[in-house]
Amino acid sequence: MFRKALLIATTTLLLAGFGSASANAQDDGRHQVEVLVGYYFPSDLQLTNVGEQVGIQDDFTYGLRYGYRATDKFGLGFSWNVFDFDSARSDAAAINCSTCDFDANFFDFSAEFYPGGGDFALVGGIGWVTSDFDVNLEGSDNDIAASDDAFTFHLGLAYTWKAGENFYVRPDLRFRFVELDAQGDALYDDEDMQFTLGLGWRF
Numbered sequence: 001m002f003r004k005a006l007l008i009a010t011t012t013l014l015l016a017g018f019g020s021a022s023a024n025a026q027d028d029g030r031h032q033v034e035v036l037v038g039y040y041f042p043s044d045l046q047l048t049n050v051g052e053q054v055g056i057q058d059d060f061t062y063g064l065r066y067g068y069r070a071t072d073k074f075g076l077g078f079s080w081n082v083f084d085f086d087s088a089r090s091d092a093a094a095i096n097c098s099t100c101d102f103d104a105n106f107f108d109f110s111a112e113f114y115p116g117g118g119d120f121a122l123v124g125g126i127g128w129v130t131s132d133f134d135v136n137l138e139g140s141d142n143d144i145a146a147s148d149d150a151f152t153f154h155l156g157l158a159y160t161w162k163a164g165e166n167f168y169v170r171p172d173l174r175f176r177f178v179e180l181d182a183q184g185d186a187l188y189d190d191e192d193m194q195f196t197l198g199l200g201w202r203f
Contacts, residue, residue: 034200043190072117
């Protein structure tokens with residue numbers, strides 16, 4: 001129920017943002033292009049076919065973002081983030097998992113609200129995730145090689161620190177709502193935290 005309500009709310013906000021962007025389009029440094037580097041804090045992976053749970057290690061992430069500040073108070077953003085996770089070593093050892101990998105690509109579409117027209121922004125939106133699970137366990141018929149795609153939601157905060165006429169640095173903290181079920185063999189369903197630092201150029 002919560003995810004459905006969030007989907008309706010964010011979709012409505014994004015549609016309203018498109019209308020605002022079209023009505024207020026300007027080209028005076030409102031475009032933003034940046035490289036993202038950061039850190040992702042994942043949750044646990046449920047291996048439903050063998051009844052085990054594996055903790056996933058926090059790890060680095062990287063990606064790209066394009067943003068358009070349609071007005072002083074409203075903007076839109078599209079970002080792509082890559083994650084390549086490994087299981088926590090202690091958990092992998094406990095279940096004799098020689099490989100416990102989880103890879104994901106997130107494609108986010110965000111509405112960005114700048115209270116007061118400043119550099120601080122509230123960020124929220126919907127997205128799409130593509131994921132691969134690769135788990136190798138001892139015993140017959142316990143290995144998993146599966147994929148799943150799903151809609152995601154995110155909420156967060158960002159700040160654009162202008163380090164020159166065009167160059168800027170943009171820290172971004174967001175929470176992701178992710179639900180994946182790879183063919184019933186691996187389940188990932190939780191709220192994750194991600195921090196990125198964007199190095200960008202305005203034009």
